[in-house]
Amino acid sequence: MxxxxxxxxxxxxxxxxxxxxxxxxxxxxxxxxxxxxxxxxxxxxxxxxxxRSRPSCPTCLRPYGIFTGTQPRGSMFVQTQSDWSCAGFPLHGVITINYRFPNGIQGPEHPNPGYHYKGTVRTAFLPDNEEGRDILRLLKIAWERKLVFTVGTSITTGLSNCVIWNGIHHKTQYEGTYGYPDATYLSRVRQELAALGVF
Ligand SMILES: [Zn+2]
Ligand SMILES: [Zn+2]
The missing domain is CATH 3.30.40 (Herpes Virus-1)
Known part of the structure; x- marks a missing residue:
């Protein structure tokens, strides 16, 4: 690493x-x-x-080593449904990802070792087409490398010692403000993953 x-x-x-x-x-x-x-x-x-924070060349994103993060213990559960769609992808079903983290105690890799952190439950959506399935493949690699979440201060609530996203953007609605349509989302998240060495 x-x-x-x-x-x-x-x-x-x-x-x-x-x-x-x-x-x-x-x-x-x-x-x-x-x-x-x-x-x-x-x-x-x-x-x-x-x-120290990213495993790739700042100029060309070429990877240098495998980078692992500080995501706490949790689960990633994936389902696909064919009877509804993400906005903008009417011909394809939906991949639903459920992330679940129980409350826990912070380890030495976290901001306040020995303190409690608050868990979370998050749901994210991808279109069930070729590109969406490939992004899912990359997200599973990022998950195994503990890169998808971390422990820190929530930007939305200001509360510290919470399980929070770690900079890989997810769509938490299948349509609407935090969701689709968004024509460039899949290519943007692919770049975010590449910057973390996930191809
Ligand atoms: Zn310099
Ligand atoms: Zn370079």
Whole structure:
């Protein structure tokens, strides 16, 4: 899991470019590295700090290692129904994903180890077409890698020590404000998953 030292190759003669992370010159005093697989350049301190939260090149999203998150113990339950549709996908049925987390005690990977956290129940929808089924496949990988939820402060309620979404957007209505139609949702969530190293 995670990147390896050998993924970062020190470049003693850096190009006349800006570091894409901090937008300052690569030709200053900071150590500059080239990523081994994609050859993009960054300050060493910028890219190592980036890799702490995301396992992919900031410029091209090339993965560097497998990244796992801090999602607590829970369950993911998937059903498909053919007698109704997500708005905008009238010819296809619906994939319903139910996520369920009981209350629990935070581990060392969470913001307040030893304290309680509040569980949650969430339902999300995908169109049951080829692309929707592929997104489901990726969400199952993200789930196994503990990336879909985390423990933190809820943006909607302001309450801390809750199970919350971890930045992979889900549609929690099959039509309406938090749902469909949304022509670009499936490609956006695919990019969010790719940025976490899930392909
Ligand atoms: Zn930088
Ligand atoms: Zn790159």
């Amino acid at each position: 995670g990147w390896k030292e050998s993924d970062l190759v020190v470049d003693l003669d850096p190009p006349d470019e800006e570091c894409p992370i901090c937008i300052s010159s690569l030709q200053g005093d900071e150590v500059v590295v080239e990523l081994s697989r994609c050859n993009h350049h960054f300050h060493h301190k910028c890219v190592t700090s980036w890799f």
